[in-house]
Amino acid sequence: WNQIYSDVLGVTCVRNVIEEATSLGAAILAATGAGLFSDIAKAAENVCKVDNKWNPDLNRHEFYQDIYQLSNDLYTLLNEKNFYKTYINTLQNKK
Numbered sequence: 001w002n003q004i005y006s007d008v009l010g011v012t013c014v015r016n017v018i019e020e021a022t023s024l025g026a027a028i029l030a031a032t033g034a035g036l037f038s039d040i041a042k043a044a045e046n047v048c049k050v051d052n053k054w055n056p057d058l059n060r061h062e063f064y065q066d067i068y069q070l071s072n073d074l075y076t077l078l079n080e081k082n083f084y085k086t087y088i089n090t091l092q093n094k095k
Contacts, residue, residue: 003054006057010056010058013054014054
């Protein structure tokens with residue numbers, strides 16, 4: 001899944017060694033608030049340890065962008081033709 005996220009978004013995805021992200025985030029904010037780090041980014045750099053990294057495949061990213069544009073165009077076209085309202089009304093009126 002992480003590779004797919006990376007390809008779709010076109011960004012590098014990383015997985016932290018510590019799996020409890022909520023507690024880790026709270027610890028980072030607390031450490032920053034207590035003045036142990038100058039800002040949240042510095043705290044994250046010092047606390048977070050990367051377990052794995054996924055870089056985007058730019059060919060797949062471009063493909064996902066093209067598919068997104070096609071699906072967005074299709075949605076817009078169907079919406080302009082009131083397809084969704086007609087479809088729902090048809091389903092609701094079916095006996």
